[in-house]
Amino acid sequence: MAAFNLLPLYLTVPTSTSLSRFTCQVTKSPSAAVHIGKPPEQLPTSLHQNPNPNSNFPPSLTCALQCSHFESCSGCTHEYNLHRPDIVDEATDFFEKLGVSDFTFDSCRLWGWRCRAKLAVRGSSTKPLIGLYVEGTHNVVDIPDCKAHHPSINVAVELLKRGIIEANIEPYDEDRGTGELRYVQMAVTTYDTSLPTSQRYKNGKVQVSLVWNSRNENSPGQEKLNALAYFLWRNGGPKTKTNMIHSVWANFQTSTNNIIFGNRWRHLFGENDFWEHVGGIDVSLAPSSFGQANTRAFDSLLRKLQKYVPYGTSVTDLYAGAGVIGLSLAATRKCRSIKCVEVNKESKLSFEKTVERLPSILNCNISWHQADTSVDPISWIVGSDVVVVDPPRKGLEPSLVSALQMSTRQLKRTFSESPSAKAKSEKRPWILRAKEASIQYKSIPEEEERQSLPGTLIYVSCGWHSFKEDCLSLVSGKTWHLEKAHGFNFFPGTESIEILAVFKRGARATKKAGKKKRR
Numbered sequence: 001m002a003a004f005n006l007l008p009l010y011l012t013v014p015t016s017t018s019l020s021r022f023t024c025q026v027t028k029s030p031s032a033a034v035h036i037g038k039p040p041e042q043l044p045t046s047l048h049q050n051p052n053p054n055s056n057f058p059p060s061l062t063c064a065l066q067c068s069h070f071e072s073c074s075g076c077t078h079e080y081n082l083h084r085p086d087i088v089d090e091a092t093d094f095f096e097k098l099g100v101s102d103f104t105f106d107s108c109r110l111w112g113w114r115c116r117a118k119l120a121v122r123g124s125s126t127k128p129l130i131g132l133y134v135e136g137t138h139n140v141v142d143i144p145d146c147k148a149h150h151p152s153i154n155v156a157v158e159l160l161k162r163g164i165i166e167a168n169i170e171p172y173d174e175d176r177g178t179g180e181l182r183y184v185q186m187a188v189t190t191y192d193t194s195l196p197t198s199q200r201y202k203n204g205k206v207q208v209s210l211v212w213n214s215r216n217e218n219s220p221g222q223e224k225l226n227a228l229a230y231f232l233w234r235n236g237g238p239k240t241k242t243n244m245i246h247s248v249w250a251n252f253q254t255s256t257n258n259i260i261f262g263n264r265w266r267h268l269f270g271e272n273d274f275w276e277h278v279g280g281i282d283v284s285l286a287p288s289s290f291g292q293a294n295t296r297a298f299d300s301l302l303r304k305l306q307k308y309v310p311y312g313t314s315v316t317d318l319y320a321g322a323g324v325i326g327l328s329l330a331a332t333r334k335c336r337s338i339k340c341v342e343v344n345k346e347s348k349l350s351f352e353k354t355v356e357r358l359p360s361i362l363n364c365n366i367s368w369h370q371a372d373t374s375v376d377p378i379s380w381i382v383g384s385d386v387v388v389v390d391p392p393r394k395g396l397e398p399s400l401v402s403a404l405q406m407s408t409r410q411l412k413r414t415f416s417e418s419p420s421a422k423a424k425s426e427k428r429p430w431i432l433r434a435k436e437a438s439i440q441y442k443s444i445p446e447e448e449e450r451q452s453l454p455g456t457l458i459y460v461s462c463g464w465h466s467f468k469e470d471c472l473s474l475v476s477g478k479t480w481h482l483e484k485a486h487g488f489n490f491f492p493g494t495e496s497i498e499i500l501a502v503f504k505r506g507a508r509a510t511k512k513a514g515k516k517k518r519r
């Protein structure tokens with residue numbers, strides 16, 4: 001079923017169309033780069049996005065989505081040329097104008113890439129619908145054959161439907177606030193070391209989180225939740241032929257707003273810990289913690305990002321989630337210190353578990369702080385050589401942009417009080433709270449706090465429009481210049497791409513005119 005993910009895929013346009021034969025191969029290379037028989041630039045324009053239905057040429061199937069749910073489902077907006085969204089051209093121009101002419105775009109895996117999906121459950125107990133909302137509505141469209149999902153997600157969704165029918169579960173009714181099952185999160189781990197590496201991805205196992213419409217596990221109707229969870233485990237767990245359910249969790253949510261998860265979680269079946277391997281380290285991810293949807297593309301991005309962090313530096317990882325970026329740098333770049341800052345306290349446990357699996361010989365002081373980056377951001381930045389930011393789609397908060405634009409002179413004015421005196425007299429409640437909720441692993445003597453500003457800023461962005469604004473603000477102040485930029489196809493079938501941008505402090509060094517050789 002998942003064979004197309006690893007084996008070369010040949011798509012042939014019917015010969016009767018008189019079109020030449022195009023092939024689209026997905027390779028086994030780490031980033032699963034796409035090689036196409038004919039470069040897209042050479043295709044007739046009618047074969048690109050929005051093909052003209054009256055044209056004699058049918059749209060090329062080269063790297064096409066070919067999903068039966070396209071148009072009814074809001075997940076994908078682009079059907080053709082999945083390997084190169086149109087926005088790549090805009091990005092290339094944008095970076096060129098800022099002096100970066102070697103912008104690269106890594107196409108990654110085009111189908112079966114989504115390893116993490118949050119799906120709404122609606123319909124009835126005899127005909128459940130599990131999928132996404134139709135654009136602009138709250139009507140759910142069923143997507144059993146989604147081409148973006150890792151194939152194990154589609155198998156798990158099918159099993160869940162059977163379970164809903166068998167256990168007579170009532171899907172949630174938003175208008176009335178009634179029903180039992182509201183959403184399901186499916187997260188795939190592709191890290192089963194009992195399998196050869198080449199078989200791990202396609203045999204990914206699913207951590208299923210059922211969002212239940214009750215306050216907690218003691219509310220009435222829990223026997224139905226238990227029956228559904230047991231059905232999934234009995235029919236998809238380790239004793240079955242498919243063996244694709246990793247674990248089953250419950251989340252309890254009764255609020256009528258659009259927030260998917262409530263605060264209460266309960267582990268019901270299977271392994272408690274969910275491990276993935278990205279950026280050279282084993283990463284633990286609780287269902288409540290943020291996790292990247294495209295595991296393979298994220299791995300490619302991390303490997304590229306690592307190259308921009310000099311060995312032995314101190315790094316602050318802002319918007320850190322469970323600290324995947326920071327900890328992968330600790331392990332691969334021998335960092336002196338890693339400070340992770342994240343607002344969601346649920347990520348703390350995953351961070352701790354990941355740290356436990358890091359090589360024990362790391363000479364690195366590692367910490368994780370539960371804090372809002374927008375509050376007093378300079379306190380997190382100062383003293384680091386490198387700052388990594390990976391904000392949500394809306395981009396950086398203005399207070400963080402201002403802090404990043406601060407000059408050394410301005411910093412000295414702000415920090416006129418000595419740091420040690422400041423620490424002793426610290427009264428700001430958000431700093432005290434962050435200190436309380438923090439975790440510290442010290443393996444080398446702590447340096448005296450430095451009053452220096454970072455020389456490198458690495459921006460990881462999933463929101464192109466907010467990124468452009470932030471990028472222009474950062475370079476306009478002349479504090480930073482853009483040094484490198486890379487794009488990654490994190491969300492094939494959409495116009496969204498992930499950006500990795502590297503900024504360096506100060507103005508770009510102008511190239512010296514080469515000395516003339518003496519004759």
Ligand SMILES: C[S@@+](CC[C@H](N)C(=O)[O-])C[C@H]1O[C@@H](n2cnc3c(N)ncnc32)[C@H](O)[C@@H]1O
Pocket residue numbers: 290291292318319320321322323324325341342343344371372373374390391392393462
């Ligand atoms: C795009 S995710 C990146 C997470 C992490 N870097 C990773 O790749 O796994 C953005 C993260 O920022 C966190 N976040 C959002 N607003 C924040 C804020 N104001 N301060 C700190 N963290 C925030 C979210 O909870 C989320 O974990």
